[in-house]
Amino acid sequence: MNVLEDDLAKVYRHYFWAAFGSALATSIYSVVDVVAVGRYHGPIGLAAMAVIAPVWNIILSLALLSGIGGSILYAVQRGKRAAVLPANRFFAASLIVAAVFSVLIMVALFCFEEPVLRFFGADDNLLPLAARYLQPVRCSVPLFLLGTTIMAFLRNDGNPRLAMCAILAGGVFNVFGDCYFVFTRDMGIFGAGLATVLGEAIAVGVMLTHFLLRRNTLRIELPRAPALFARQVVVVGFPAFFTDVSMGLLTIVFNRQIMRYLGEDALAVYGVVVTIGTFVQCCGYGVGQAAQPLLSANFGAGNTDRIRQTVRYSVATALLLALLWCAAVGLVPNAFMRAFTRPTPALLALAPGILRVYSLAFWFLPLNILSTYCFQSLCRPRAAFAVSLARGFLVPVALLCTLPALWGGAALWAAIPLAEFLVAAAIGLSLLRPSRPAGGVS
Template sequence: MDFLHGNIKQIYFKYLVAAFGSAIITSIYSIVDMAMVGQYQGPDGTAALAVVAPVWNLIYSLGLLMGIGGGVIFSIERGGNAKHTGNENQYFTVAVIGSVFWAGLAWAVLVLLETPLLTFFGANQTLLPLAQQYLKPVKSVFPLFLFNQMLAAFLRNDNDPALATAAVLSGGVFNVFGDWFFVFPCNMGLYGAGLATALGSVVSFCVILTHFFKRTNTLRLVKITSFFRKFSKISGIGFSSFFIDVAMGILTILFNRQIMKYPGSDALAIYGPIIIVSTFVQCCAYSVGEAAQPIISTNYGSGKGSRIRETLHLALGSMVFFGIFWTALSLACPNLYIRIFMSPTPAILAIAPAIIRIYAVSFLLLPFNIFSTYYFQAILQPVASFIVSVARGLVISGFLILLLPILFHAESLWLAMPITEFLAAIYVTIQMKRAAEALPEKDEEASDRKLKAMEG
């Protein structure tokens, strides 16, 4: 794909289809696990997986830290240097080394501090053993979840988005079948769901590795100069993507603890499906960001502002569609989520619609706010990306989660995210408009447009 001269619309939608498939199938792990465990174990199983959710946020966020941060710089280096001197592969090498470090650290924390970690995430005496059953097989391959995220990001920046999708698809298909087989015919329960997820990650990793045997592969491990400077640069660019998932884990912990303190365990069982659906909505935003980022970064490195604006317009249109779709579905069919993910009690079915409908209002602006972090990263504005991530992911949302039930009533807890997304969207709109106006405009872009007009 020629990011600098090719048809933007065709490139964008080709990448969007691949990235959307990859992002959505990634969420299959959580969705199928929640559905199978909820049907097998009931509300306690669903609540146990809600407790485990921050573990996934941690490992995926570290993969995004190295993958998105390294991938953005990789593409910008290529956009500014048509000869491909290999400097971009220094950033790939640093990202690989950084991934090994973070994977090892996260692995050690999970293995050594599992019980206090899950207790802090909201597990009680009933939920703790269930969560530990699920994590037992997952722990054996825990680093692969990080490597899959990181390598998939680089594959998209190395013109191989289809393989990134195929890798996630193969692992997801295995996970779907494995969940059913291990949980029900083999009667393994939560352990079986965890086993299917673990093996699915192995399948995805093996498929991703085939990229390095292709003739079109340009990713290389090379000698590094100024390792810590490059590592710091990758971390600075990738921090916002990292913090989005970390923040979701933090918010899950806060919600878990506040829910158990105020509404109670039935509400926590409902929050489990909400987490999954919210993850699904976030995946839609990730797919748009991942499709647009290589195009924007490469053209930013080459100074082609009009092509960046064209990509931005396509991405914003996609955000509007996803926001309206998920909000409308949630408002119209709230108990659909509950019936998919568990065998509900009458009490849960009675209180679920109001909770889901209030929370789902946040889905209208959530995709827009998350995409903005990818956009600001792609044009090297990490400060704006950082502010959006921290404000919506921790500062505003955390403040509201803790304060609303005290000031009003227990049910007001569910208003925290709609208010957060609205306030974040105001800042995003202002900053995105300023950034678009400051984009470069080269004479060669005008020449490109004239050439296209003549060809037409």
């Protein structure tokens, strides 16, 4: 399928369903992992998974940095109809970046595991459980970084369906692996970590079949100045990295403010809010990852009209998904509470008001995530980083600190909707204006 010449609506649908399926599957599988450990170990298992969450956050954020950054530069070069060789130098540079980060993370987990886990909140009770989960994971960090990097390049080499099939294959194994290793084999939290690693190995194995196809154009072509190419990968990919990392930072601030002003019941509801938000955020990722190959290639080719049309399709899709999520949460808030936890009557009384206010953020969240992908795809990393910094940390943290001080703890729930609205209002017009062509290393 030619992203430069074929019917754009058909091409967009092809890329969207593959990217959306991958993003949604990833969010479902992450929830299943937490549920399996929680049912086996109880509340202490859930607490241990909360400690481990920042480790995953770092691994996946760095994977996005290398994968998104390199694949955008690769697609731009291909869109310019440059020879395959210059584009593939960015593929090699991305693999180098992923390998370097893999080594650094493995060194940290092998040499400084206890202080790292204690920094993320583990106490003497949680430390053994968290460390046991990481036993198989720390040996397999390269699988996760290289897998995510390769997946991003598959989408830009015309094979988004294989990327989706790889995620589905690994994810399905992860679900059944959790049941088998955690419960049948009685491995507990170690089994959950093992299932995750084996699932990722299967996903990477499926992705590697792309290199056996005739239509594959990906090759490892080492650049003469690898540091220069790696720097470009990091610069372009940094907004995606920060978007993911900021989620963890923002959650920490929100947790502290909830405990300060509202208490444990409100924090329990917030746990469900975060889970729902993960699904909504993955919808935004799906739309952005569908648009990215089309935007980058047409940006390189100078096809301004196709860029504008792709942005229109993407914005319409993001708004439709936002409408569906807002309607679902607003109409049946307690159904979500029952789906993710065993709520007490007090929680069921508290949740509807919280969920309905917070869900207003879902109107703007997919659009704001999409804007980051658009700016990145059009080689405007500064604009992408500005959006990531504003919506991921600066604006919401400022509101989380000021709103409850002025109007009490209940105002906390309005902080994120207001932050998302302010950011969306600031970037709405810019989202429809394509960037002027920018040069790059070739």
